[in-house]
Amino acid sequence: xxxxxSALASAITLATILTTSPVSAQEKEIIVYNAQHKSxxxxxxxxxxxxxxxxxxxxxxxxxxxxxxxxAEGAASPADVFLxxxxxxxxxxxxxxxxxxxxxxxxxxxxxxxxPSSGKWVGIAARSTVFAYDKTKLNADQxxxxxxxxADASWKGRxxxxxxxxxxxxxxxxxxxxxxxxxxxxxxxxxxENFKPFKGNGTVMKAVNAGEIEGGVIYHxxxxxxxxxxxxxxxxxxxxYFKNEDPGAxxxxxxxxVLASSKHPxxxxxxxxxxxxxxxxxVLRDGTSFEYTVSTGEAANAKLVPLADLQAPKIDPATLNxxxxxxxxxxxxxx
Amino acid sequence: MQSSPDFARPVAQASxxxxxxxxxxxxxxxxAAILVSLxxxxxxxxxxxxxxxxxxxxxxELVFRPRVGDLLVNTFFLVALTVPLSIAxxxxxxxxxxxxxxxxARLWAWLAVAPLAVPAFVHSYAWVTLxxxxxxxxxxxxxxxxxxxxxxxxxxxxxxxxLDPALEDSAASLGLGPWRVFFRVVLPQLRLAIxxxxxxxxxxxxxxxxxxVFIRFDTFTTAxxxxxxxxxxxxxxxxxxxxxxxxxxxxxxxxILVRGEExxxxxxxxxxxxxxxxxxxRATLPCLLLPLVVAVLAIGVPFVTIGRWLxxxxxxxxxxxxxxxxxxxxxxxxxxxxxLATVAAIPMAWLSIRKPGRLxxxxxxxxxxxxxxxxxxxxxxxxxxxxxFMLPLYQTLVTILxxxxxxxxxxxxxxxxxxxxxxxxxxxxxxxxxxRSPANALWSTSIRLSAPGAAAGxxxxxxxxxxxxxxxxxxxxNGTMTLALAFWSYSGEIDYAAAAPYAxxxxxxxxxxxxxxxxxxxxxxxx
Numbered sequence: 012x013x014x015x016x017s018a019l020a021s022a023i024t025l026a027t028i029l030t031t032s033p034v035s036a037q038e039k040e041i042i043v044y045n046a047q048h049k050s051x052x053x054x055x056x057x058x059x060x061x062x063x064x065x066x067x068x069x070x071x072x073x074x075x076x077x078x079x080x081x082x083a084e085g086a087a088s089p090a091d092v093f094l095x096x097x098x099x100x101x102x103x104x105x106x107x108x109x110x111x112x113x114x115x116x117x118x119x120x121x122x123x124x125x126x127p128s129s130g131k132w133v134g135i136a137a138r139s140t141v142f143a144y145d146k147t148k149l150n151a152d153q154x155x156x157x158x159x160x161x162a163d164a165s166w167k168g169r170x171x172x173x174x175x176x177x178x179x180x181x182x183x184x185x186x187x188x189x190x191x192x193x194x195x196x197x198x199x200x201x202x203x204e205n206f207k208p209f210k211g212n213g214t215v216m217k218a219v220n221a222g223e224i225e226g227g228v229i230y231h232x233x234x235x236x237x238x239x240x241x242x243x244x245x246x247x248x249x250x251x252y253f254k255n256e257d258p259g260a261x262x263x264x265x266x267x268x269v270l271a272s273s274k275h276p277x278x279x280x281x282x283x284x285x286x287x288x289x290x291x292x293x294v295l296r297d298g299t300s301f302e303y304t305v306s307t308g309e310a311a312n313a314k315l316v317p318l319a320d321l322q323a324p325k326i327d328p329a330t331l332n333x334x335x336x337x338x339x340x341x342x343x344x345x346x
Numbered sequence: 347m348q349s350s351p352d353f354a355r356p357v358a359q360a361s362x363x364x365x366x367x368x369x370x371x372x373x374x375x376x377x378a379a380i381l382v383s384l385x386x387x388x389x390x391x392x393x394x395x396x397x398x399x400x401x402x403x404x405x406x407e408l409v410f411r412p413r414v415g416d417l418l419v420n421t422f423f424l425v426a427l428t429v430p431l432s433i434a435x436x437x438x439x440x441x442x443x444x445x446x447x448x449x450x451a452r453l454w455a456w457l458a459v460a461p462l463a464v465p466a467f468v469h470s471y472a473w474v475t476l477x478x479x480x481x482x483x484x485x486x487x488x489x490x491x492x493x494x495x496x497x498x499x500x501x502x503x504x505x506x507x508x509l510d511p512a513l514e515d516s517a518a519s520l521g522l523g524p525w526r527v528f529f530r531v532v533l534p535q536l537r538l539a540i541x542x543x544x545x546x547x548x549x550x551x552x553x554x555x556x557x558x559v560f561i562r563f564d565t566f567t568t569a570x571x572x573x574x575x576x577x578x579x580x581x582x583x584x585x586x587x588x589x590x591x592x593x594x595x596x597x598x599x600x601x602i603l604v605r606g607e608e609x610x611x612x613x614x615x616x617x618x619x620x621x622x623x624x625x626x627x628r629a630t631l632p633c634l635l636l637p638l639v640v641a642v643l644a645i646g647v648p649f650v651t652i653g654r655w656l657x658x659x660x661x662x663x664x665x666x667x668x669x670x671x672x673x674x675x676x677x678x679x680x681x682x683x684x685x686l687a688t689v690a691a692i693p694m695a696w697l698s699i700r701k702p703g704r705l706x707x708x709x710x711x712x713x714x715x716x717x718x719x720x721x722x723x724x725x726x727x728x729x730x731x732x733x734x735f736m737l738p739l740y741q742t743l744v745t746i747l748x749x750x751x752x753x754x755x756x757x758x759x760x761x762x763x764x765x766x767x768x769x770x771x772x773x774x775x776x777x778x779x780x781x782r783s784p785a786n787a788l789w790s791t792s793i794r795l796s797a798p799g800a801a802a803g804x805x806x807x808x809x810x811x812x813x814x815x816x817x818x819x820x821x822x823x824n825g826t827m828t829l830a831l832a833f834w835s836y837s838g839e840i841d842y843a844a845a846a847p848y849a850x851x852x853x854x855x856x857x858x859x860x861x862x863x864x865x866x867x868x869x870x871x872x873x
Contacts, residue, residue, distance in 0.1 A: 068824050337576045346573055
């Protein structure tokens with residue numbers, strides 16, 4: 012039996028040696044908590060490393076998961092940079108006081124509407140809410156005029172969404188900001204009755220394409236991405252932009268920030284600046300992500316409907332409340 | 347039903363004396379089992395601590411709500427339908443492959459184990475591709491059945507192969523017909539195997555995540571992950587986990603009640619005669635249909651689907667640097683985790699066979715309960731504990747390996763237990779009487795003899811780690827990208843073609859492990 016114990020002991024020793032091996036030997040390395048699409052962040056990281064020699068290690072996950080994780084980690088967070096798809100997660104970390112101020116030259120790259128007044132994080136990309144619908148089933152005049160209309164009983168069983176995703180929760184946070192708590196709670200209650208739940212926006216679009224539902228509330232770029240690849244999951248799908256400053260015309264700002272606890276603040280700031288600058292925005296414009304660019308003077312992919320034409324509601328990204336949204340959605344039985 | 351009535355009484359007396367003796371002579375093994383169980387209790391303690399922290403009123407609000415009711419109904423029907431179907435399918439297949447003269451029995455036996463090589467979420471991925479829009483309870487039961495029945499087939503077929511035909515002959519000579527012999531003599535002897543296997547299947551149903559996400563079937567585990575992705579470690583996730591633990595307790599109690607305490611080892615001179623195979627005669631063709639249909643559904647469909655996506659994706663989807671890195675990381679985690687889990691399982695498995703009692707049941711229940719928790723709950727507890735109290739261990743290999751051990755301990759215990767049960771306790775006593783120290787006596791007899799079970803357990807644990815998603819994502823060191831994580835990431839972006847190479851490699855890596863399991867179960871029967 013002794014040999015069993017010694018095997019256990021040596022296994023633990025081995026593991027300890029392996030894990031405590033000198034990470035600090037590589038000086039120029041940053042750890043990024045990445046809630047953006049893995050492929051996009053990998054493209055950013057690769058190009059940045061080639062240009063600067065700074066190594067980037069990605070940890071992939073979701074907005075809300077990471078923001079709450081960073082709060083739980085507090086000052087001990089191993090992360091240097093946090094990238095999201097939507098801004099509520101940024102606000103959560105900011106309110107916990109865990110972000111270092113973003114360098115002024117980085118903030119200067121991005122228009123004021125895509126960053127909080129505090130300067131604790133900065134917009135790196137943007138995405139628009141759309142109603143992706145089955146063009147073989149719905150005509151233009153049968154489309155909902157507003158996101159709010161989907162609570163109507165006539166839409167029962169006809170539309171879908173991905174309620175557990177940070178994307179949809181950001182859209183709900185915009186609704187909350189524009190219409191107030193009572194109206195949002197009522198809308199969510201009606202939504203629970205009416206909609207079909209899916210996991211992931213891509214899956215919602217796939218279901219629309221397959222005729223399982225007539226439409227779904229998602230972001231625009233899933234459609235463009237699929238069209239650029241095989242089109243297999245979007246050939247029957249068309250996008251409807253609500254416009255008219257409707258809650259459904261919400262444009263969500265993806266954010267990036269540097270953690271106050273970062274041990275490599277200079278490299279972290281450099282990475283954020285690179286993403287918000289020419290290099291990172293060019294990846295958005297020329298790559299396959301189809302997210303909007305946000306930096307001044309950096310045009311978006313020509314295939315997209317210009318941001319200026321979307322008539323998005325004016326919402327300060329720093330005011331979006333993720334905690335309230337998940338509480339309301341839990342109360343409505345959506346989570 | 348006693349399988350060896352002649353020996354029952356003296357054995358009982360001897361083991362009583364032996365118990366008293368060992369209580370003083372081998373306390374370390376109990377201590378080791380207690381230590382492992384204490385470790386296993388961390389996630390439970392964590393959930394209780396959260397409940398106390400948020401207060402009773404909030405607990406009631408989060409537990410007694412319609413959503414929890416929906417999930418309970420889903421989970422109940424999933425288990426109540428899948429487990430009996432799995433038992434029926436496994437017993438039928440085991441009888442056909444082990445006790446009948448079905449042509450190609452060996453091939454069919456192997457094909458009945460092979461579905462284990464396909465991760466549950468890959469089964470789902472295949473069916474979603476083949477039948478777009480498939481969803482709900484029916485789909486959940488069907489895919490769970492074909493993904494998990496081998497967990498029952500393996501022990502049932504092994505047990506069936508080992509049966510002493512003398513008992514069946516006696517029953518037949520006393521006037522029972524073949525069907526009644528089967529139900530009154532064969533089936534009761536399979537009870538340990540069926541109970542162990544059913545528990546394993548039931549626990550997997552409770553903990554599975556990926557399979558049900560593809561087909562939009564909500565269970566407690568998927569709901570916990572939803573909550574986790576929205577709130578990280580919010581109280582709602584923990585309270586859902588609390589209900590899930592209660593479900594698991596219900597399964598455990600059920601298994602203990604049904605399992606009983608009978609002794610099944612054969613004691614006597616000589617070896618059991620090999621059972622003759624039943625002649626199927628005219629029934630051969632219809633009987634062939636069952637294993638054939640199962641093989642097509644459980645192996646054919648995943649392979650054809652993966653092949654279809656590989657063709658559609660072409661060479662582009664083979665990003666070799668990415669893939670080889672993921673393969674290396676996965677192999678390392680799987681091997682290290684399997685060794686650790688098996689070593690941790692030894693004390694518990696030994697106690698449960700050699701010294702069953704209240705302490706052993708409490709400890710075993712603890713380990714099974716933790717093993718039934720979804721990876722995300724264990725990960726949540728470990729993340730919070732390491733980040734608050736043991737920072738040097740946060741996001742290290744040690745933590746993820748501990749999580750794997752906690753999650754997959756039941757697999758290691760069940761395999762070891764079956765093996766130790768077959769190692770006669772008399773050998774241990776003989777070794778002691780011949781002057782070996784207690785630990786040495788145990789090592790040179792039961793543990794060595796249970797090596798086949800240990801190897802099978804390791805293979806099962808490795809398989810589990812290969813397919814693990816949520817805990818790996820939360821706990822693994824930064825930059826970790828296993829095959830399962832990469833597959834999940836691509837399929838989440840509905841890039842099914844890019845996910846296909848990872849699915850193929852996972853299946854290819856699992857096949858040898860599954861083959862090992864198959865060979866092991868043959869060898870245990872002395873073939």
